[in-house]
Amino acid sequence: MTRVEFERQLEVIQEDMLVLATMVHGAIERSMEALRRPDVELARQVIADDAKINRKRYETEEKCLELVATQQPLAGDLRTIFAVLHIVVDLERMGDHAEGIAKIAVLLADAPPLKPYIDIPRMAQLCQSMLMSSLEAFKDRDAARAVAICDQDDEVDALNDQVYRELLVYMLGNPQTIERATYLTWVAHNLERIADRVTNICERVVYLVEGKIGELNVSKY
């Protein structure tokens, strides 16, 4: 006995999840680009495209629910579906953070640049690399790799703290920079939250492989 159709549908939801991840990865990339150039058109495009990300999440969720309702999945199949269900929610929220960065790019577009962007793009690169690695760990069912990715979240947190301190110095030195600096702390915060959501994905990979649900990266606060 095999379940050809069920297996195909299981593949479909995992592929949908990877497509969604690619869309989110692109949104982070383009929102950062819009901030750096600055490019209002590009930023507005990212904001508009967030609806597509949301739609993809709901479509995938519906497929997952359909599978649960009609196929009574168990064991590894059940864990796969629930992992996908959780991960698409995290991905969609990452999309919202990318949209948040794009909105700030619009707000900052007409203002003179406060400083060259160094640490913020580094944070974004780390987030993107963590995101893609976490999905490779999902595809390869590699729990050890998922755990290792979470260590990078500490690097993102450290960069966020650094950016915050640096911007605070600007604000203390010249109150006219407060508005721009505050916007940039929001950008860093959005990236920091994206990295946190990658750790959620890693937790789901461990659950998928080992059947254990638990927090991988406990807050230092």
Next chain:
Amino acid sequence: MTETKLPVQPPEVRVAAPGAALARAPAERREPAAGRAIIDPPEPAVFALDGLNLWYGHKHALAGVTMNYPVNRVTALIGPSGCGKSTLLRCLNRMNDLIPGVRVSGTIQYHGANIYDRQVDPVEVRRRIGMVFQKPNPFPKSIYDNVAFGARVNGFRGRMDDLVEGCLRQAALWDEVKDDLRKSGLALSGGQQQRLCIARALAVQPDVILMDEPCSALDPIATLKIEDLIRELVKDFTIVIVTHNMQQAARVSDYTAFMLLAHEGGPGELIEYGLTNELFTNPRDHRTEDYITGRFG
């Protein structure tokens, strides 16, 4: 020959630590193929099976089954057709004795007494360990007499009306039949007949109820009623259920045992045993995973 009495209550409650089954190594015992996936419930046990083998003539049907069944819990036996789950169930109240050519080795301790001891009366075993079958099989008698029959045979001396009402209430049938207890049991619906059979089993005051696919002949609504009833009954009884319906095993049982043929034409073996929610979400043995996810064979 003096008859060995079965203890009413366990003289000493036996608590098996997880993995205890693996530590025991009696001479006759054959190690299960996937011993690491068999975890005895860490709870007081009604039955303790050790190295149970069964043959129908030359046909080896069960091999080296070692497991405990905990008190006041539902234990489900699952596995493909012909893997020996009904045979195992019938071993627990010596129903297999009625089949010519059956031979059993190993032990089944019931509250510490070996039910296959020569001096044990199998009729007493079956009174303590009742059974409900796949197809409802009420006697062609009134509802009242169906319930009262076993008690009368056993010389029940209390108030029969109270016993009948109590058993029908426990079987969640009283409200549906109380106005016409003289009606034939055969006039009830399939689901009601099955609950009547459960009430009949309860009337001889058993300790354990064995259920051999009790819902396979019932519609989904009647099935859910029986499943609700099982969860009620387990407060007072220990229940072992054989089912082909994995969703049912997942819904009603606390522990699940997965059985499989050792090889084609070979005997049935216990492959995995543990908490139901763990077995259905994260099985330890890949054969369990293959079976419950429908990739078996």
